[in-house]
Amino acid sequence: MSPVRSRLSARSRHMVGCAVAAALLAGALLLPAVAGPYVVALAATGLVLTVLAFSVHLLMVAGLPSLGQAAYLGVGASTTAHLATAGITLAPLHLLVAGAAGALAAALTAPVVLRTRATTFLMVTFAIGELVHTSAQHWATVTGGDQGIQVPPVILWPGGTPLRAQAGIYWYTLTVVLAVTGGLALLGRTRHALAWRAIADHEPRMHALGHPVNRQLLACHLLTGGVAGLGGALLVAVNHYVCPADLDFTTATLALLAVALGSGRLLGILAAAVGIIAVRDGIGTITAGHSLALLGLAFLTMAYRQPITRWLHTRRTHRAEAT
Amino acid sequence: MTPLLHLDHITRHFGGLAALQPLSLDIPAGTRHAIIGPNGAGKSTLLSLIAGTLHPSAGRILLNGRNITRLRPAARARLGISRTWQHPAIFAHLTVADNLTLAGHRAATPQPDFDDASMGRWLQMLSPADSAAAVPAGALPYGHQRRLELAMALARQPRLLLLDEPSAGLDADDLAALSATLRALPTSVTVVLVDHHLDLVWSVADTVTVLHHGQHLATGTPDQVRADPGVQRAYLRAGEHPVPRQTRHSEAPAAMLLQIRNLTTGHTETPVLAGIDLDLPAGQITAILGRNGAGKTTLLNTIMGLHPAWPPTTITLDQQQLASGRPEAAARAGLGFVPQGRRLFAALTVAEHLRLAEAAGQSRERRRSQPGQSDPTDRPSGRSSSPGTWTRSRVLDLLPDLAHRLHHRADRLSGGEQQQLALARALLTRPRILLLDEPSEGLAPILAADLMGVLRDLADDGLTILLAEQHLPLALGTANQVHVLVSGTLTARCGTDDLPETGRWRPWCTLLGIGDGRDPG
Incomplete structure (x- = not known):
């Protein structure tokens, strides 16, 4: 293919990408107007998973695959829940404190995890995630144990109305997620991100x-800990409730799955995370609880995407030769 | 006057192996100091000790009078030590522009010789063309990767530049550019160079140190070192006297074992090779010559199935077409491969490499012995045509250095030992055809000469060999016929016996970028 054609196709691909992103954004904004509260609640949960997946993705950029980010989400959620039960329900403050708590927790684990790389890093973060999860289950005075903690709704500004309506919660969550997405997209162009990719x-x-x-x-x-902590604040705002089960191994694997399905692109990860929640909590209810099998199938399809594409390409070429 | 670098009785042991015996050396600022010696002499270990990638078992390293023995590589880099590796250490998945950005992020100590204008000149001289700025560095031809790595090292404005085998895998053009670059470096840069390319060493170095089995053998000017009998015995002899080309006279024409027709391939949508037709006669050695970037590695990778071929490529082995992009099928069909850069399994020992390869070879042997399977090398072709059965003991007889290193990990071997292991691994798969990509890369002259002998013996034993090589004496000294690859097309072919008589070498020099047109053998 000539360079001119390559440039044209690259430009047209970019334009198609922008058009799809704009359509998705419009659809996301209008969702509460066209869908019922349950679907909107699912979408909000998908957005929370998106933030967690973003934190996993950031570590993957530096070549560090993690199964422990749910721990920082739990720390952020737990901190937010305590703030809220103490009467501080201001959402921006929740985000700030949860992010700081997640980053602080990441700082505490850094000496252990950052000595390792690759598979060892994966195993160490898995161990930390499970340790935090088990500790949370047994430390009932702080986490509420298996009962969890009920949390009052957040307010968006001082003196504002508590956010109870599903649509309002969704728009708040969507706004935060879009802001995080934009921030990470900008971060991706900095020397810091370049250095992580080079490492x-x-x-x-x-x-x-x-x-x-x-x-x-x-x-x-630290940044990924902070982002996961933000996810914790959103989790509390969406569910009005937090319990140790929210930070178990399944949550960590779903975040990793979203990153894999999203092919390392922010919008891809966002779509994958929402899709995963839709399959698990939406389609899962009509497939007699076989949602995890469906997710496994999606993961296998993603893993085999390249060989399948290559096979289809070869087949198409052979057919073209035959004709 | 304080030398820029002072090595004070440094030693390094790997387990029970003394890779470097106590060595003391002063390297004054501004000198070009070469370290030479046979493979396994401890040259790369010495560079790694200076750069901080390894720590010495004993001794001290002083840079400008400051003890840096316990400093980490990044701290040493910030003090002005910059290095290259035996294989280009670049960020393969990042663009060329990003590689240079990362290299120039914060110069060690800005030097007056490296003002913006001169820095721009250096980078322009060494970096690939502007059009390559957005290309992933890993997609560059090997020679360009080496130049990019050197550009990255220089972008740090170093006081001490450590170069590990910078000439390995370079063609004549790239070598000339490298030599010119090193000679033109400002005197504020001290260069420590490890290389087997003796012409480069003699033309660049002010002083030379020779190591042998981790021990210091001699230090002096190039003339003093060349005249040293001990150095000649240990290292130089074979390099100074090229092995004569072998002439063979076949009684009957050999059968074509591998036939390639219309081989076309490329990276993404850019063609690299177009319409290659190539026949490999059974039991003979065929060499592919060409400048860096001509497509030699891509050709071998495509034959081996490591790189997908584009239609209408056909690769036929014993009248059986090989599937594109399936290396396992190519290996089962009888292709063995020694890739550029060796591609060993770093965490496995030599013995484990051999065991794995032997199992693959035995499995293939069992399939061949089943009814209906035949081997074209068993057909009469006027020469001994059976490659014979390669066993571990036979391979270790052929490559005895490996026998002493059976329980060492591959990443602990010297460059020459790694090359021998890659060859042993390929032979133990009992191939019908052996593909070798730059097998002499990083080999000392003596070992390169040994390799020539080994390849001749293999061909005499009936093995068919396809060789892509920059080392012209080796290619011409072993091959029965040579092909020249220029810009993705085979432009010339000749039997090596015909070259001197017909005077056909001179136009080939032009194709290969060899300036004076002398017979390189």
Whole structure:
């Protein structure tokens, strides 16, 4: 293909991408107007998973696959719940404190997790996630144990009305998620993100170029802890409730699945996370609880996407030759 | 006067192996100091100790009088030490522009010789063309990757530049550019160079240190080192006297074992190879020559199935068409591969590599022995045509260095030992055809000469060999016929016996970018 045609197709692909993104955004904004409260609640839950998946994705950019981000989401949610039960229900403050709590928790685990890489990192983060989950179940005075903590609705500004309507909660969550998406898209263009990608690509070269690799990875880890903490604040705003079951291993794997299905693109991850919740909590109810099997099938399809595409391409080529 | 770099009795042990015996060395600022020696001499270990990738078991390293022995690589880099690796250490998934951005993020100590204008000149000289700025660095031809790596090292404005085998895998053009670049570096940059390309070493270095089995053998000017009998015995002899080309006279024409027709392929939508027709006669060595970026590696990868072929490519082995993009099928059909860069399993020991390869070979042997399976190399072709059965003991007889390293991990081997292991691994799969991509890369002259002998013996034993090689004496000294690949097309073919008589070498020099047109053998 000539360079001119390549440029044209790249431009047209970009335009199609923008058009699809605009259509999705419009659909997302209008969802409460066309769908019932249950679907809107599912979408809001999907948005919460999106934020958690973003934090997993950020670590993946630096080459660190994690199964422990749900722990920071739990810390953020738990902190928010305590603020709210203490009468502080201001949503922006919840976001701020939950983000800080998630980052602080990440700072506490950093000395352990950042000594490892690749599969070892995955296993260590899994262990930390499970430790936090088990501790949360047994530390009932703080987390409410299996009963969890009931939380009053948030308010968007001082003196505002508590956010009880499903549509209002959804729009609030969507706004935060879009802001986080925009922030991460901007972050992706910075030297920090470039450094993380380079560490994933060739860490010894980064050391040899004099980059402070450990500091750069620490910054990434703290940021992802903070983002997961934000997810915790949103979880509390959506459910008005938090319990240790929200941060179990399944939540961590769903976030990882969203990143895999989203092919490492922010909008892809967003669509995948919402889709996962739709399959688990929506379609799952009409398939007699076989939603996890459906998700497994989706993951397999994603894993085999390249061989399948290659096979289809070869078949098409052979047919073209035959004719 | 304080030397820029002072090594004070540094040693390094890997378990029970002394990779470097106590070594003391002073390298004054501004010098070009070469470290040479046979494979396994400890040259790369020494560079890694200076760069901080490894820590010495004993001894001290002083940079400008400051003890840096316990500093990490990043801290040393910030003090002005910059390095390259044996294989290009670039960010393969990032664009060329991003690679350079990361390299120039914060110069160690800005140097007057590296003002913006001169820095721009260096980067322009070494970096790939502007049109390649948005290309992933891993998609660049090998020589360009090496130049990019050197550009990245220089972008740090180093005081001490460590170069590990910078000439490995470079063609004549790239070598000339490298030599010119190193000679033109400002005197504020001290260069420590490890390389087997002796012409480059003699033309660039002011002083040379020779290591042998981790021990210091000699240090002096290039003339002093060349005249040293101990150095000649340990390292130089074979490199100074090229092995003569072998002439073979076949009694009957060999059968064509592998036939390639219209081989076309590329990266994404850009063609790299177009309409390649190539026949490999059974039991003979065919060499592919070409500049870096001509498509030699892509050709071998495509034959091996590591790179998908585009229609209407057909690759036929023993009248059986090989599927595109299926390396496992190619291996089962009898193709063995020694890839550029060796691609060993870093965490496995030598013995484990051999065991894996032997199992694959035995499995293929069992399939071949089933009724209905035949091997075209068993047909009479006027020469001994059966490659024979490769067993572990036979391979270790052929490559005895490996026998002493059976329980060492592949990533702990020297460059030459790794190359031997890659060859051993390929042979144990009992191939009918052996593909070798730059097998002499990183080999000392003596080992390169040994490799020539090994390849000749393999061909005499009936193995068919396809060789892509920059080392012209090796290619011409072993091959029965050579092809020249230029810009993705085979433009010339000749039997190596015909070259001197017919005077056909001179136009080939032009194709290969060899300036004076002398016979390189």
